[in-house]
Structure formats: C-alpha cells, structure tokens
Amino acid sequence: MALMDLANPTRFLALSGRVLPWLSGLALATLAIGFLLAFRAPADYQQGETVKIMYIHVPFAWLAMFGYSMLAASALGILVWRHPLADVAHKAMAPIGAVFAFLCLFTGSLWGRPMWGTYWVWDARLTSMLVLLLLYLGLLALRSAIEDPNQAGRAAAVLSLVGFVNVPIVKFSVDWWNTLHQPASVFRMDGPTIHSSLLWPLLICALGFTLLMLALHMAAMRNEIHRRRLRVLEARAAAEAAYA
C-alpha cells in the first residue's frame, strides 16, 4: 500500500525530495495571491486598515491547533505502531506549532492594541491559545530533558496525547471563565457571519499558510532523518576508530 511504503525513511526522502519544491512553490504562490487579495480587500467600516492583521492572525490560530492535532496523530503512530517516521514527524512538528501559536498571540496583541486599547486581556480565546503555547513549550522541554532519543519520542508522545485530551477541557473552562473576544465567525452552523469580500482572501491566506506549514514540516522531517543518519554514521566511525 502506498501509505505503508512511506513508512520507509528512504522512500520518504525520495518522495519528499520530489514533492517539497512544488509544495514550497505552491505555498508561496498561494500566499502571494492571498496577500494581494487581502490588500485589495475593503477596509472594515469600524476597524479600518487594521483588519488586515486578520489575514495572518486567524490562519496562525487555526494552524496552531491543526499542528497540535498533527502531534496527537503522530503520537498515536509512535505508541501504537512504533513507527520511526511518526517519531520524526512528531519531533519536527512541535517547534513549528509552537512558533505558529506564538505568532498568533503576537499578531493578536498587535491587533488588540489599536482595537481594544491594550496588548493583552485575559480573555477566553487568548488565554486558551496561551495555554496551547505552554503545552507546546512543555513538549519541547520534555524532549530536551531526555537524552535517549527513542525514549524522548515515546515520552513526548504520551504527553502530547494527554495534552490533546485536555485541550477541549481547557477551551471549555476558559470560555466559561471569561469572554471578550468575538465568537467564531467563519465555522458556524448557520454559515459564516464575515462578509464574503473579507472571507475569500482569508480562506486563501489560510490555505497558503497551511501549505507553508506542511512544507516546513516536510523540510524539518528531512533534516531530522539526515541528522539521525549522520548520528549513526558518526557512532559507527567512532566505533571503528576505537577498534582500529
């Protein structure tokens, strides 16, 4: 089966080597179109030009959550199927997701300053994104605290699954706690409440950033595989030098 063939790191390297340039190009092209549309989109009648921050802020928020879901999926791959490539995917995704979560908070606070008059409020959505960032940072800390890469991967997998179960609970409790941020306006049962002139550029930007995240992830996975092979080669060379 095709998906199982990818399990082999060598096949993955060969395939991703061919796919990566196209994926990166597609990501950049989509982002270019998205940004062009975003700049030509009308300004909001109330927020003026600052609404442009939305076109990067909202995709960052979605992708930070998407990244954590990818982490949970690869954690299953590590724990259930003991898949070496799942571990590579997990390790490569954590810092990327953390950066997206941070950028979401960063752009959000820049947007909050002119709109709400403050960089930070203890509002539900901001707070749950901050907790998500903390979960990402905890994962990074755990990986860096354990020397054995195999054990580090499995430990991080256990932790990310526990975090994944907790994310909805945190989200719910923080919502209950305090809400100032506007509620979801794109994914709703009764259709999006955002006007289509703003919605289309947003969706294209979101697609572009998703492709960008996938391309970055694929590149990071390739690096990690190369890094591991290098480590094996170095260990072998050291062993041979010791015997010689």
Next chain:
Amino acid sequence: MRRAFLALLARDLRLAFRAGGGAGLGVVFFLAVVVVTPFAIGPDLALLARIGPAILWIGALLASLIGLDRLFAADAEDGALDVLAMAPLPLELVAAAKGLAHWIATGLPLVLAAPVLALLLNLAPASIGALTLTLLVGTPAITFLGLIGAAFAAVFRRGGLLVAVLVMPLTIPVLIFAVAATATALGGTVPFGTPFRILLGLSLAALVLGPVAAAAALRVARD
C-alpha cells in the same frame, strides 16, 4: 487484586508517615506561601478577604506540584518500581494506589490546614466552608493529573521544574472551577452547585486519565 492494591496503599502510607518529611513539609510550604502573599500585596484585610480563596488555591496548587517529583522517584531508585511493574497488579493500578497514598499523605493535610490559613486571610465563614470543599474535591485532581509528570521525573531523573512545567497547564480547568465555586459563596448569579459539579467531573476524569497516562509514561523506559 484488591488486596495487592490495598497492600501497596498501606505500604506507601506507612513510608510517607514514618519516614518523615512528606506530609508536614507540604503544609509548612503552604503556610509559607500564604504568609508571604500579604507582604507582597499589603495588609489590607478587605482585599485579602476578596482574593484569599485564590491565594489559598495557588498555595495548594504549588504545594501539590512541588511534592510530585518524589512520588515514584524513591521506588525507581531502589528498584521497587521494577518489582511492581512485574507484579500481577496492572501498572495503572500501581500508579493509582501510589497516587492515592500520595494524596492522603500530602493533599489531605493541605485540605485540613486550609480553614486555619483562611482565618489568616480574613475569609468569611461561608467562603471557608466552600473553599475547604473545593480543596477536598480539587486536590485529588491535581495529584492524579500530576502522576504523569511524577512518572517522567522518576524515569528520567529530572526533578521539580520540569514536572511543574508539564503539569501546570493541565491543572488550569481545576483552578478555574474551584475558585469560581468558592466565589459563589460570597454571592453572585451562579449557584455553588454549578461550578462545583464541573469540578467533581474534572476530578473523576483525572482519576481515570492520570493513572493510565502515568503507566504509559513508566512503560516508556521499560522497553
């Protein structure tokens, strides 16, 4: 299986109370946190009464988190954990028994000390009752959520800070509903039962999730 569970529980309790340190130290730390806070924010009794439940909950949270890294560590160091892992009792129940013993030895004293410390912070009798109830229900959730961090600390010999960093984000819902329930005792639109029942639910979920995750974490180093 029940006998093995109870035997392990009794052993851990004996160790905790006879070897000294464990139970009393947590309460002293709790006292220290509560005592330094008025120095930081000033001796205004009205203000202290208002934020008192939050101070007490943060103190209890920190005292619980800081004690966690020794939960499995002693058994991992002297090899007892390897024997327990080979015993017929599932590792999940081993983790649950040790977690329960740890809570009785370190969490329960915090609950019992809380009403006294609440007097220092000028809390009204109604909020003292509500606070003690939320601590009674909420501290097991923190201990059991902390089991996973305790397991990592023991297996990888990484202490204190890492455990706190890993476990703290998971405990936020407990903190939110516990403090919200305490606040309702002073009046408000929400009845005490609403946040309190959610807190109970969170605790029950932690009782299941914690041992399962901790057992998975302990097995990481095992194969």
